[in-house]
Amino acid sequence: MGKTVDYYFSPISPWTYLGHARFADMAKRHGALVNVKPTDFGKVFPISGGLPLPKRAPQRQAYRLVELKRFSAHLKIPLNLQPKFFPAPGDLAAQTIIAAGKAGGSDAAMRLAGAVQRACWAEERNIADADTLGALCTEQGMDAAALAAAAQSDAVKAAYAAYTQEAIERNVFGAPSYVIDGEIFWGQDRLEFVERALASK
Numbered sequence: 001m002g003k004t005v006d007y008y009f010s011p012i013s014p015w016t017y018l019g020h021a022r023f024a025d026m027a028k029r030h031g032a033l034v035n036v037k038p039t040d041f042g043k044v045f046p047i048s049g050g051l052p053l054p055k056r057a058p059q060r061q062a063y064r065l066v067e068l069k070r071f072s073a074h075l076k077i078p079l080n081l082q083p084k085f086f087p088a089p090g091d092l093a094a095q096t097i098i099a100a101g102k103a104g105g106s107d108a109a110m111r112l113a114g115a116v117q118r119a120c121w122a123e124e125r126n127i128a129d130a131d132t133l134g135a136l137c138t139e140q141g142m143d144a145a146a147l148a149a150a151a152q153s154d155a156v157k158a159a160y161a162a163y164t165q166e167a168i169e170r171n172v173f174g175a176p177s178y179v180i181d182g183e184i185f186w187g188q189d190r191l192e193f194v195e196r197a198l199a200s201k
Helices: 014-029 041-048 058-075 091-121 130-139 144-151 154-169 188-199
Strands: 004-009 033-038 177-180 183-186
Touching: 004 014, 014 033, 014 058, 014 091, 014 188, 033 091, 033 154, 041 154, 091 130, 091 144, 091 154, 130 144, 144 154, 177 188, 183 188
Parallel strands: 004 033
Antiparallel strands: 004 177, 177 183
16 A cells, blocks of 8 residues: 545646646555545635735736646646636535545545546636536536535535645645645645655655
8 A cells, every 4th residue: 555645725726737637647656545635725825825816916927827838838738827717616616526535435536626627727617616516527427416415515514624724734835735744745846756755665
């Protein structure tokens, strides 16, 4: 059995999207267990010094677009720099991913998380919309109605709040963050270091 990775992310984050498939493949190759933990960064940022995108300085917003374009081209991953449905609330998507994990385990949660991210950043779909999320569940071979109900359950909402609080307590401040043996790796551009950590004895 490989190492365990606690994966803190926002379903609406483009950086999470750019790293997700590579991380999923990496975890499988190294036999790692991924604890999929969607996190409400709207609660993390005020504590960690981060700012939501609209409140960032213009030069930071401009450079973000440059970097997204650069990484999209480098990784050969399609990405709409300014998608039709962004920004959008990520809570329902996060809760649906958590519900998928409770029903089908880590692999199911990872699959749905990837589908949700692609929907926003490559397919111009609204991941804040319940019908869109239902369609994504169905496309992944999951029971859309059951997951829609579970996503609104007290247990799933409590898990979402717990992951967010846990992220805060572990000093996570940005998405995606991968925590291995207590060490934080922030950003899809740190996946080389994540792989080294997964490969180490």
